[in-house]
Amino acid sequence: MVEHGHIVTQPLFLLFIAFSCILTMGYFWGRRENKRVFLSAFGDLVDVVRPDDQTFTNIGGVVGYHANLLIKTKGPVSQIDATITLLPRHSWLYMPISKLIMKHDRLFITVYLRHRPPGEAHLIEEKYAGFRGPKIRNAHRLDRREIRWGTHDFSLYYETIKMHDNLLKFIDHKPDPGIIRHIAIVSDQRKCFIFMIPRKGQVKKDLAPIYRWIASVIEN
Numbered sequence: 001m002v003e004h005g006h007i008v009t010q011p012l013f014l015l016f017i018a019f020s021c022i023l024t025m026g027y028f029w030g031r032r033e034n035k036r037v038f039l040s041a042f043g044d045l046v047d048v049v050r051p052d053d054q055t056f057t058n059i060g061g062v063v064g065y066h067a068n069l070l071i072k073t074k075g076p077v078s079q080i081d082a083t084i085t086l087l088p089r090h091s092w093l094y095m096p097i098s099k100l101i102m103k104h105d106r107l108f109i110t111v112y113l114r115h116r117p118p119g120e121a122h123l124i125e126e127k128y129a130g131f132r133g134p135k136i137r138n139a140h141r142l143d144r145r146e147i148r149w150g151t152h153d154f155s156l157y158y159e160t161i162k163m164h165d166n167l168l169k170f171i172d173h174k175p176d177p178g179i180i181r182h183i184a185i186v187s188d189q190r191k192c193f194i195f196m197i198p199r200k201g202q203v204k205k206d207l208a209p210i211y212r213w214i215a216s217v218i219e220n
Contacts, residue, residue: 044204076218079112111192119160150176178206
């Protein structure tokens with residue numbers, strides 16, 4: 001009986017060992033991949049902003065990082081905060097569930113403005129707005145229109161015609177949103193909020209035009 005039991009359990013033991021090895025390899029692969037994504041995103045952010053001082057903080061193991069960039073020179077922007085939340089690529093058991101909940105990596109950028117912009121405005125992708133997206137607090141007092149930006153449907157909320165025209169000019173100069181899913185100018189907070197899906201080599205390409213546009217809005 002003991003010998004028979006040994007024969008029955010041996011394949012299960014080997015299967016367990018193999019499964020454990022796969023999970024271990026997946027853990028180290030996932031850590032490297034997440035590190036690659038966040039280093040690429042924050043490297044692009046620094047290249048665009050060129051801060052005078054910068055601080056990076058780990059806020060969630062291998063799935064969360066925060067950046068604080070200070071701009072001491074004169075200009076429309078005084079500070080930028082960025083938070084990146086990553087899919088748990090290191091945990092292959094939880095990854096399928098996370099893909100259903102989060103869908104993708106997320107990069108949230110807050111731009112602190114030295115001067116108040118000419119009104120509130122939002123340019124938000126409709127799919128993002130409908131799936132766990134942010135609620136626009138002042139939507140009831142903003143005008144709204146639907147627009148097509150590249151291959152995506154967006155909603156444009158605006159408080160003033162000037163901000164409406166500013167956003168349309170930005171879209172004309174950048175016909176493809178790329179990884180951009182939300183741009184928000186909140187006048188009473190003197191802040192601009194940007195949400196992007198961070199992909200290697202894409203953050204700088206899509207953030208740089210927004211950063212230049214923000215400066216033009218404030219300076220005008």
